[in-house]
Amino acid sequence: MGYYFFIQNFNFFICRQSAKSLLSIYLFLLLLRNKIQTMTFENTLEFAQKLDAQDQLNKYQNEFIFPKVNGKKVIYFTGNSLGLQPKRTKAYIDEVMNDWANLAVEGHFYSEKPWWDYHERFANPLSKIVGALPSEVTVMNTLTVNLHLLMVSFYRPTKTRYKIICEEKAFPSDQYMFQSQVHFHGYKPEDAIVEIKRREGEHNIRLEDVLAKIDEVGDELALVLIGGVNYYTGQVFDMKTITAAGHKAGAKVGWDLAHAAGNIKLELHDWNVDFAAWCSYKYMNSGPGNASGCFIHEKHHNNSELPRFAGWWGHNKERRFKMEPKFDPIHGADGWQISNLPVLSLAPYLASVEMFDEIGMDVLIAKRDKITSYLEFILQEIDKEVDSSFEIITPSNSAERASQLSVLLHGEGRSLFDYLMKNGVITDWREPNVIRLAPVPLYCSFEDMYHFGQILKAGIQG
Ligand SMILES: Cc1ncc(COP(=O)(O)O)c(C=O)c1O
Numbered sequence: 206m207g208y209y210f211f212i213q214n215f216n217f218f219i220c221r222q223s224a225k226s227l228l229s230i231y232l233f234l235l236l237l238r239n240k241i242q243t244m245t246f247e248n249t250l251e252f253a254q255k256l257d258a259q260d261q262l263n264k265y266q267n268e269f270i271f272p273k274v275n276g277k278k279v280i281y282f283t284g285n286s287l288g289l290q291p292k293r294t295k296a297y298i299d300e301v302m303n304d305w306a307n308l309a310v311e312g313h314f315y316s317e318k319p320w321w322d323y324h325e326r327f328a329n330p331l332s333k334i335v336g337a338l339p340s341e342v343t344v345m346n347t348l349t350v351n352l353h354l355l356m357v358s359f360y361r362p363t364k365t366r367y368k369i370i371c372e373e374k375a376f377p378s379d380q381y382m383f384q385s386q387v388h389f390h391g392y393k394p395e396d397a398i399v400e401i402k403r404r405e406g407e408h409n410i411r412l413e414d415v416l417a418k419i420d421e422v423g424d425e426l427a428l429v430l431i432g433g434v435n436y437y438t439g440q441v442f443d444m445k446t447i448t449a450a451g452h453k454a455g456a457k458v459g460w461d462l463a464h465a466a467g468n469i470k471l472e473l474h475d476w477n478v479d480f481a482a483w484c485s486y487k488y489m490n491s492g493p494g495n496a497s498g499c500f501i502h503e504k505h506h507n508n509s510e511l512p513r514f515a516g517w518w519g520h521n522k523e524r525r526f527k528m529e530p531k532f533d534p535i536h537g538a539d540g541w542q543i544s545n546l547p548v549l550s551l552a553p554y555l556a557s558v559e560m561f562d563e564i565g566m567d568v569l570i571a572k573r574d575k576i577t578s579y580l581e582f583i584l585q586e587i588d589k590e591v592d593s594s595f596e597i598i599t600p601s602n603s604a605e606r607a608s609q610l611s612v613l614l615h616g617e618g619r620s621l622f623d624y625l626m627k628n629g630v631i632t633d634w635r636e637p638n639v640i641r642l643a644p645v646p647l648y649c650s651f652e653d654m655y656h657f658g659q660i661l662k663a664g665i666q667g
């Protein structure tokens with residue numbers, strides 16, 4: 206932290222110097238930074254505790270409920286699959302339960318937080334999390350359902366322009382979605398779905414290959430739809446550049462942000478993204494299978510030509526209860542709503558977005574980078590100590606990764622994963638042999654990283 210602060214102030218000072226000396230000083234500082242980063246980390250309990258003492262998010266650990274193994278709270282690395290339960294969530298659910306008990310149907314309009322417009326409380330905090338205007342975000346349904354609904358509006362294939370570009374080994378739900386969408390429109394998946402491949406021997410997809418593929422498909426390209434953060438490797442895509450390239454080819458561009466929302470800095474409005482959707486149960490800690498969020502760029506809000514599947518919750522809210530026959534959509538992302546909302550599901554999601562709003566993405570991201578680098582360092586140290594054979598397949602470059610390191614096990618395999626689970630380290634296993642570790646900045650500590658290293662070492666040494 207102290208180091209980053211120093212760099213920022215130093216930049217301010219040197220902006221008055223000549224360009225040449227500025228460049229050489231900057232290069233020197235970059236070299237120094239790499240040296241300091243590797244030199245500053247130590248694989249000791251005292252050092253990890255020192256980092257925790259400096260961490261302004263440290264107190265948030267106490268805001269979460271951790272499962273226990275052998276009476277000890279677990280080291281939780283699977284916030285990229287299901288985030289932990291925030292203690293404050295229960296009060297949000299109880300509030301709805303009490304209003305339901307005390308007011309029954311009257312709760313729609315007369316509870317403390319009326320249910321009929323409960324979702325509107327998300328617009329401000331959620332728009333800050335994803336870098337949008339408040340009118341560009343809404344909450345509804347679940348992730349794959351929303352991506353389908355958004356494809357109704359934004360995948361409009363024609364005889365000549367019908368192809369979808371996605372990443373190789375996209376999350377399976379996305380693959381099934383693409384296949385069913387192209388079938389629905391009368392095309393063949395093997396023709397209409399174009400995957401961007403990894404190069405032989407490489408674990409991640411190169412930006413240049415994404416751009417080349419967009420260029421190659423060119424006039425046939427209807428839609429680019431990629432996971433902003435790949436679920437398997439944790440690779441973060443350059444959404445701004447890819448979105449611009451998709452538009453240049455005449456296509457629409459959408460993003461599956463399941464592993465991105467609440468994890469990385471998003472600027473969906475400024476990047477000119479057409480649409481996006483995410484789930485709230487991973488980094489946003491809203492509970493199993495819970496509601497999704499959607500982004501629809503403002504430029505599409507007044508396009509009456511855009512098809513959509515409609516329902517009464519997307520209808521002009523002043524006139525909704527007049528029960529008129531003609532659909533008059535709300536201008537903005539709320540116009541894509543269909544059903545009245547499951548308020549009991551939204552309650553934990555609201556607890557979560559309010560917590561994010563309290564903290565802010567910048568603070569979260571600063572800790573995320575530090576704790577992910579510390580975990581990487583610990584893994585490298587253990588690798589040296591035990592001479593094992595595992596490999597971090599997540600990009601090492603900080604612009605291309607966030608809160609996940611995926612570790613490819615060349616030797617130990619599933620028995621190591623089982624050992625970790627038995628010893629209170631919750632990770633997940635993804636076939637054929639990857640363990641994913643997400644040191645979520647809200648509730649993971651540097652001390653957790655140290656203890657994890659020790660448990661890992663014992664597990665490998667047998
Ligand atoms: C990248 C990605 N897309 C889609 C999904 C599916 O989400 P849901 O089951 O909420 O539709 C997930 C996670 O389950 C995911 O990680």
Ligand SMILES: Nc1c(O)cccc1C(=O)C[C@H](N)C(=O)O
Binds near residue numbers: 285286436494
């Ligand atoms: N939602 C899940 C579930 O109900 C069971 C098991 C896993 C999940 C997940 O969300 C998995 C997650 N999308 C992944 O990245 O693998």
